[in-house]
Amino acid sequence: MAVVSIDVKPKNQRKWLLFFAPIIGILGLWLASGWLVPSNLAPLTNKLQGLVTTFQGIFIEALPFLSAGVIVSVLIGEFVKPQHLASFVPQNAFGASIFGSLLGLLFPVCECGAIPTSRRLLRKGAPASMGIAFALAAPVVNPIVLISTSIAFGDVRWALARVGFTIIIALTIGLIIGAGIKREAILTPLALTPDVEHDHSHCDHDHGACDHTHEQPKGRLAGLIAHGSVEFFEMAQYLVMGSLLAATMQTFIPQSALLTLNDSGIGFFAPLLGIVVLMLVAVLLSVCSTVDAFLALSFLGLFHPGAVMAFLVFGPMIDIKSTLMLTTTFRRSAVMAMVVLAALFAIIAGLISYVVLI
Amino acid sequence: MQRQVLERWLSVGVMFGLGAMIIYKWQTNRLNLYIHPRYTSLLVATAVVLLLVAVGMALTKAPAIPKRMLALLTIPVAFAVLVPARPLGANLVSGKALNANSSDNLLARWKTNLSDDSKSWTLLEWTTAVRQSDLEVLRDKQAAFEGFVYRTPDLPADEVLVGRYVVTCCTADGTALSLRVKANNGADFSNDQWVRVEGTFVPAEINGSIVPQIAGTLVSIEMPSSPYLYP
Numbered sequence: 001m002a003v004v005s006i007d008v009k010p011k012n013q014r015k016w017l018l019f020f021a022p023i024i025g026i027l028g029l030w031l032a033s034g035w036l037v038p039s040n041l042a043p044l045t046n047k048l049q050g051l052v053t054t055f056q057g058i059f060i061e062a063l064p065f066l067s068a069g070v071i072v073s074v075l076i077g078e079f080v081k082p083q084h085l086a087s088f089v090p091q092n093a094f095g096a097s098i099f100g101s102l103l104g105l106l107f108p109v110c111e112c113g114a115i116p117t118s119r120r121l122l123r124k125g126a127p128a129s130m131g132i133a134f135a136l137a138a139p140v141v142n143p144i145v146l147i148s149t150s151i152a153f154g155d156v157r158w159a160l161a162r163v164g165f166t167i168i169i170a171l172t173i174g175l176i177i178g179a180g181i182k183r184e185a186i187l188t189p190l191a192l193t194p195d196v197e198h199d200h201s202h203c204d205h206d207h208g209a210c211d212h213t214h215e216q217p218k219g220r221l222a223g224l225i226a227h228g229s230v231e232f233f234e235m236a237q238y239l240v241m242g243s244l245l246a247a248t249m250q251t252f253i254p255q256s257a258l259l260t261l262n263d264s265g266i267g268f269f270a271p272l273l274g275i276v277v278l279m280l281v282a283v284l285l286s287v288c289s290t291v292d293a294f295l296a297l298s299f300l301g302l303f304h305p306g307a308v309m310a311f312l313v314f315g316p317m318i319d320i321k322s323t324l325m326l327t328t329t330f331r332r333s334a335v336m337a338m339v340v341l342a343a344l345f346a347i348i349a350g351l352i353s354y355v356v357l358i
Numbered sequence: 359m360q361r362q363v364l365e366r367w368l369s370v371g372v373m374f375g376l377g378a379m380i381i382y383k384w385q386t387n388r389l390n391l392y393i394h395p396r397y398t399s400l401l402v403a404t405a406v407v408l409l410l411v412a413v414g415m416a417l418t419k420a421p422a423i424p425k426r427m428l429a430l431l432t433i434p435v436a437f438a439v440l441v442p443a444r445p446l447g448a449n450l451v452s453g454k455a456l457n458a459n460s461s462d463n464l465l466a467r468w469k470t471n472l473s474d475d476s477k478s479w480t481l482l483e484w485t486t487a488v489r490q491s492d493l494e495v496l497r498d499k500q501a502a503f504e505g506f507v508y509r510t511p512d513l514p515a516d517e518v519l520v521g522r523y524v525v526t527c528c529t530a531d532g533t534a535l536s537l538r539v540k541a542n543n544g545a546d547f548s549n550d551q552w553v554r555v556e557g558t559f560v561p562a563e564i565n566g567s568i569v570p571q572i573a574g575t576l577v578s579i580e581m582p583s584s585p586y587l588y589p
Contacts, residue, residue: 025433032441046449052441054450057392057529059434060380064397064404222418229373229415233427240430250530251450285530295531 047251055247062112062239062288062321069113070235073120074228076107077195078220082125093129097174100126100133101167104141110289111322114138116235119329123195128186129178132334135326136342137170139289139316149312152293162312165349169313173341177334191329235325242321246286253284274307275350279343282315289316306354314346365422370415372428375435377408383438390584391445393528445585446523448508448549451534476559477502481522482587485535488570493561501572504554504582507547508536516544518576520555525586532586538562538571552581 031037032048090096109117118135122128139145141163149159177186184192261277278299287295296312303311316322318339326335380401383389389398414420472483472490476499479487484503487496505520513519521536523529539555540562547553557574 022429029436029440032437034442035440043449049441049444050446050450052437053391053444053446054529054532056434056437057532060383060389060392060401061397061528061530063376063380064400067404067407219418221414222420225411225414225418226420229369229411229420230423232373232411233369233423233431237427237430240433244433246530287527287530292527295526 051247051251054250055243058243058246058286058321059239062243063236065110065288066112066235066239067232069109069116070228070232072107072109072113073116073231074224076117076120076124077227078224080124082195085121085124085126089126089130091127093127093175093179096127096130097133097171097178100130100174101137101141101170103130103134104138105143107138108142108144109138110142110145111139111316111319112235112239112288112325115322115325115329116231119191120195122187122191122329123193125194127178128181128183129174131187131191131329132178132338133170133174135329136173136317136338137166139322140166140313141170145289145293145316149293152297158309158312161309161353165309165313165346165353166316169317169342169345169349172345173338176341177337186330186334188327188329188331234328238324238328239321242286242319242324245320246284249284271304271306271351271354272347274303275310275347275354278303278307278311279314279346279350282311283319285315286319286321287315292316304354305357306350306352309353309357310346310350313349314342317342317346362422365425366419367416368428369420369423370412372423372431372435373408373415374412376431377405377412379435379438380405381409383443387583388443390586391443391529394525394588395584397528444550445581446529446532446534447506448521450532451508451519451521451536476500479503480587481505481520481535481537482524482589484537488537493568493570496559496570497561499559500557501559501574502554502556504552504579505536506581506585507549507551507553507576509549513538516540516542517571518544518547520553520572520576523586524589526589535587538569539576540571540573541576543575547576547578552579553577554579 028048031041031045032052034042034045034049037045089099103121104114107113107117114135117138118131121134122131126134146159146163149162150156153159261273281299282292285292285295292315293312296308296315299308299311323335323339326338330338380389383392384398384402384405389401393401472479472487476487476496479501481503484501503520505522508519508521510519517538517540519536520539521534523532523534525532537555539557540560541547541555541557553576555572555574556577557572560571560573561568562571563569
């Protein structure tokens with residue numbers, strides 16, 4: 001949860017952060033560049049260059065999927081009218097949760113794309129429970145992930161179990177958080193701003209870009225570009241932060257430490273420990289849901305199938321970068337609740353799989 | 359007004375920089391230092407879209423992007439410009455090495471069909487062979503594989519580990535493999551130098567246990583265009 005706390009700091013602490021972050025950044029860049037670095041710091045330069053390679057790996061890998069999500073979101077913004085949405089989305093929390101958890105079949109996006117899409121739907125007036133269920137489920141409940149999981153495991157049952165658990169967990173969380181609580185208490189002001197057609201004023205973000213007025217760009221395409229570029233940067237900034245954190249942890253915490261932890265469980269706790277360890281790995285690796293099945297496969301030898309299932313279910317819902325991105329759409333308390341509930345349910349899914357698949 | 363124009367152009371610049379970074383890395387064959395080659399075309403397409411959007415932002419006078427976002431998105435571009443691109447190497451082996459006692463199933467999952475000609479085996483195939491077979495069966499088989507040199511303090515001067523990473527999606531999931539090599543010229547090589555191992559498989563007895571080892575020579579080579587192995 002330390003991830004979320006970045007933004008929870010009081011104002012003056014944030015000022016310190018703003019002051020020191022560039023200094024630390026420039027120092028790190030200099031060390032990593034290896035330019036005129038004293039030879040006794042060379043090992044650090046080595047480590048930092050490895051960190052950069054890992055960072056670029058996560059960032060570059062996720063970039064196409066994030067861009068696709070932003071394009072889907074912008075297209076929804078342009079072509080889906082709020083009254084369309086209201087006419088076929090059930091307005092009760094249960095129906096809305098089910099709808100949200102299945103909507104990924106129509107919009108094939110991974111976690112980087114699901115969050116901008118979710119926010120767009122919310123701004124079009126979708127119920128909060130639908131937005132939550134969609135944001136959590138869409139990264140897994142979509143054709144691309146279904147196919148990649150089936151191919152990776154060579155067994156369609158894995159894919160079906162993965163999708164089944166995800167739907168149940170997402171709609172349950174959508175119901176728990178979304179039912180009976182006001183939208184205003186769950187969503188950020190930004191996600192609450194109604195998305196009016198052809199409103200190209202671009203004051204739809206809370207970061208001060210609109211403190212000054214600028215001339216209105218003309219035409220539909222101009223509007224799409226303006227919306228798309230702002231949304232791209234808004235989401236991508238969390239991708240950068242998340243990738244940096246994940247790469248730093250990977251560079252300084254050896255994977256073998258986690259594996260050793262996995263091997264240390266005894267008796268009743270052994271399966272539970274495996275599940276928790278792989279869920280931690282999912283959070284640390286922050287790999288996109290469209291490709292994580294291939295990765296999960298490589299864990300099947302080291303961990304029991306229940307732990308691998310927990311990895312497949314939990315990773316796409318919650319990892320470092322997606323948690324940061326969720327804060328653009330949902331209030332911090334709601335994000336916290338989503339993280340805790342998702343973790344809890346993923347553990348249960350893992351334990352069920354452990355019993356059934358063993 | 360001046361400031362607005364500047365901020366707007368900065369926004370265009372960062373967007374353009376992201377696209378240009380990917381195109382540059384692709385053109386200089388460095389994209390595969392970061393990701394599995396199967397994603398190359400997807401990334402080039404993404405880069406083209408980003409460049410087009412950057413041009414669109416410039417032509418349509420799109421609003422400036424908030425400064426914090428610009429600053430953060432400058433990071434990957436700054437890395438690309440200022441930090442020498444290098445593959446995962448000896449620097450991260452300690453963090454990403456395969457856990458010896460739990461690797462059997464992992465290797466089995468990476469389904470490698472071993473050919474009869476051991477000279478064509480990569481380090482991944484050698485590692486698989488070592489796990490699957492009795493070391494004596496492999497004795498005297500000829501080896502010719504590539505990897506980077508990785509030294510640990512406990513090795514004698516003429517012995518090195520020759521390592522290579524196996525990557526499934528991107529560098530975030532890289533797993534390091536290595537094999538011990540006793541080479542007559544082993545002392546001449548330091549960490550991260552790329553070599554071809556030419557020799558034969560001769561299990562060695564170290565502290566009472568038999569360990570897999572290649573005996574032969576190291577030949578210095580350029581880093582292969584795809585530094586990682588893909589299962």
